[in-house]
Amino acid sequence: MTALLEIKGLTIDIARDEGPARVVDGITLSLEQGESLGIVGESxxxxxxxxxxxxxxLPNRIRATGGTAIFGGRDLLAMSQRELRAVRGSxxxxxxxxxxxxxxxxMRIGDQIAEALIYQKSMAKPAALARAEELLATVGIPSPKERMTAFPHELSGGMRQRVMIAMxxxxxxKLLIADEPTTALDVTIQAQIVDLVRDLKSRSDMSVVWITHDLALIxxxxxxxxxxxxxxxxEDAPVQALFDHPTHPYTRGLLASLPTLSDEPMSRLASIAGTPPEPGRRPPGCPFAPRCSLVEPxxxxxxxxxxxxPGSDPRHRVACPVTTRGAS
Ligand SMILES: Nc1ncnc2c1ncn2[C@@H]1O[C@H](COP(=O)(O)OP(=O)(O)OP(=O)(O)O)[C@@H](O)[C@H]1O
Ligand SMILES: [Mg+2]
Known part of the structure; x- marks a missing residue:
């Protein structure tokens, strides 16, 4: 089976007056058609x-400077802005x-969704408006016909997020990328949105990448x-394997800091002392080493x-010489 998306050795640099600062340092990730991938990590x-x-x-002055990202046989990183515009949305x-x-x-929300359909799917306006209304119903917006003419500020945060999902x-x-789409919402609505995307995914073979701080939610x-x-x-692993055999000391710290019912709300992440390196100031070797209690030369x-x-799912991989020692 070939992957839908295969990122290899991606590097991203920020241009600064004093020289480029590396923020993404060799990311390698792949995604199958129909698979959903959670991406977690600190701010x-x-x-x-x-x-x-x-x-x-990417914002101004930030560029992908190395690697490839093959999507449907083509390298996204090598595409022109014009080619990428055609990829976005459709x-x-x-x-x-x-x-x-x-x-x-x-702009009224119905018109916004219809405009996306006219642009991406070359639909005629009446068909696009009808489809927009269907999409509002699909994402669980009550009275979608009436909502078509609402402006964004007339909707609650959860409803606006649903409109974003509809768009x-x-x-x-083929691939939906959700960048922390629920962090501003209360927990009940967050869970509803996650359920909604899971439900939509089960009815198509769309792949999903969901970025979050929240391991439990994902x-x-x-x-x-x-x-x-x-x-x-x-670390990169099937969900169950990650929860059963968290291996990187950073992952273990993240899991240990998941809130429990008895926790104070602010105690999250308390178990990992220190802060991540600033862009351009990464230490030699493992970037987590300065915060790691298991660090070795x-x-x-x-x-x-x-x-x-070793002893976990064959797809479970980790970048840590200490916790995998003696494996090979
Ligand atoms: N427009 C920008 N100009 C300068 N630096 C930036 C810009 N955007 C991001 N950065 C820096 O690049 C690094 C990575 O940023 P990024 O937004 O990808 O982080 P993130 O993992 O999405 O964080 P968060 O969880 O807070 O959204 C950060 O150190 C950030 O300060
Ligand atoms: Mg972010």
Whole structure:
């Protein structure tokens, strides 16, 4: 089976007056058709930039400087802006964290979705409006006919996020990328949105990449999880294998810091002391070494490569020389 998306050795640099600072340092990830992948990691680890680089939406002064991202046989990183515009929406749908930055505040939501359909699917306006209404119903918006004429500010946060999902789905993409689409919502609505995407996915063979800080939330949606740290993948595994055999010390820390019912709300991540390196200031070898309680000389000698985890699922791989020692 060939992968739908295969990212190899992706590097992303920020141009600064004092020289480029590397923020994504050799990410390798693949995704099968119909598979859903959760990407987790602390703020600033490069989750958003990695995904934005695929669709040509990196901010000014930030560039993908190396690697390939093969999608349907073509390298997204080598495409022109014009080619990428054709990919966006119709082949890769994107849902952003904050709907207010990507919904047009002065355009009725029905017209916004219809416009996407006219552009991406070359639909005539009446058919596009009818399809927009269907999409609003699909994403669970009550009274979709009446809602068609609403402006974004007239909807609740959860409803706006559903409109974003409807826009993301409009082009019937092969891949839907959701960049923390629920962090601003309360937990009940978050769970509803995750259920909705899981339900939509079960009815098509769409693949989903879901970026989140929240390991517990993603466990209900993802088939596989990639854990990012400072712009690299440190562990990549099927969900069950990751929860059963978390292997990278960073992943173990993330899991140990999952809130339990008895926890104070602010105690999350308390179990990992220290902070990730700033862009351009990554230490030699393993980027997690300065925070790691298991650190050894081998950790700072070379950047650890992803290797299979003994005794776990064959697809479970980790970049840590200490926790996999004696395996091969
Ligand atoms: N427009 C920008 N200009 C300068 N630096 C940026 C810009 N966007 C991101 N960065 C830096 O690049 C790094 C990676 O950013 P990115 O947005 O990919 O992180 P993230 O993992 O998505 O974080 P979060 O969970 O907070 O969304 C961060 O250190 C960030 O400060
Ligand atoms: Mg982000």
């Amino acid at each position: 600033g680890c490069g989750k958003s930039l990695t995904m934005l680089s695929l669709v040509g939406l 082949e890769i749908g994107f849902i952003f964290q904050d709907p207010m930055t990507s919904l047009n505040p002065v 993301g789905l409009a082009g019937e993409p 466990a209900g949606l993802a088939d596989r999880i990639a854990v990012l740290y400072a712009g690299t993948v440190v 081998a950790c700072t000698a070379a950047v650890p490569q992803l290797t299979p985890v």
